[in-house]
Amino acid sequence: MSAILELQNVSRAFGGIKAVNDVSFKLQEGEIVALIGPNGAGKTTLVNAITGVHTPTAGKVLFEGQDVTRQKPFQAARRGLARTFQIVQPFPRMTVLENVAASALFGGHPESVAEAHEHAARELDFVGLGHVAHSPASALTLPNRKRLELAKSLAMSPKVLLLDEVNAGLNATEIDGALDLIRRIAARGVSILIIEHLMKVVLSLSSRVLVLHHGELIAEGPPAEMVHDRKVIEAYLGPKFAERFQKEMAGA
Incomplete structure (x- = not known):
């Protein structure tokens, strides 16, 4: 597979605050990739940087191999990046x-x-x-x-669809319906990057997970590995609760 979307060392600062810091990853054609992280991690800011809502302060965004770092939102949409x-x-x-x-x-x-x-x-x-x-x-x-x-x-x-918490506020039955719909969208050949908090969605949909914390990409890999990764657990629960969680998982 070839990368349809690629970020190379992308950063986005607001004044002295780096909301996104030196993030690099590739989205391959046909992939469903989940972007997770605690509230305030920079997930939506990263999507905004990809789609031209905010121009990155450093790094490059490549779409189908073309540098689109400074694109406007309407240009992103017309290229197939929705x-x-x-x-x-x-x-x-x-x-x-x-x-x-x-x-x-x-x-x-x-x-x-x-x-x-x-x-x-x-x-x-x-x-x-x-x-x-x-x-x-x-x-x-x-x-x-x-x-x-x-x-x-x-x-x-779209050729690539960026989904920002499309399941937020839905009940279990509604989420199941949304999951089926997202799978049918992917079956149309659309590559998907989905921001998500619900582990049920992450585990059932994605082939790969990107973990953002304080604007930095701290982990990347298969969903089953990421939910047991200590850095990921600490990002969500803090070091004290992460240690307790891992002990409980080991004893389960």
């Missing part, structure tokens, strides 16, 4: 269909508004929202707003 947002904020006065069509037009692929609406309708059917296409986005439940967010990103015809 993302969802942790806080879902659709255009409330527009219909569900209009929200998705707007994303299709932002991605730059449809040649007309009519074509954007056709594309949007297909993606809404794919995520299971075709029956509410003409409802106002403000009327959607949280699970359906999450699905709308996925439909909006898919309407940009």
Whole structure:
């Protein structure tokens, strides 16, 4: 497999604070990779640096081998690099269909508004929202707003999809449905980097896990190894609780 997305020593500072520090990794074509870390680790900032919301203060972002470090968000979308947002904020006065069509037009692929609406309708059917296409986005439940967010990103015809906590706030049944949907997205040939806190999601979806802590990549490897890695456990629980946790795991 070849890398479709690569970060080379990427940093992003805000004043004197390094939110992301010297991060390097590759996302191979067809992979689902999880990005985990405690709150404030820099995960969303890293996604923002990849997609042009924030320009890295150091390092390079490569997409399909091309240096895209200084791209704008619309350029990222039109290249095939799409993302969802942790806080879902659709255009409330527009219909569900209009929200998705707007994303299709932002991605730059449809040649007309009519074509954007056709594309949007297909993606809404794919995520299971075709029956509410003409409802106002403000009327959607949280699970359906999450699905709308996925439909909006898919309407940009992405090659790489960056998912920022798409399962937050969902119950167990809703998470199972979201997992099935993400697998079906991957089956379309889309490479996925998913920010996630839920270990059920990480273990069941990803082939590889990246662990971010204080803006630095502290560990990388298969999910089963990462959940038992001392550095990872300390990042989440602290050294004292990590030691207790590992003793309990050893005695289990």
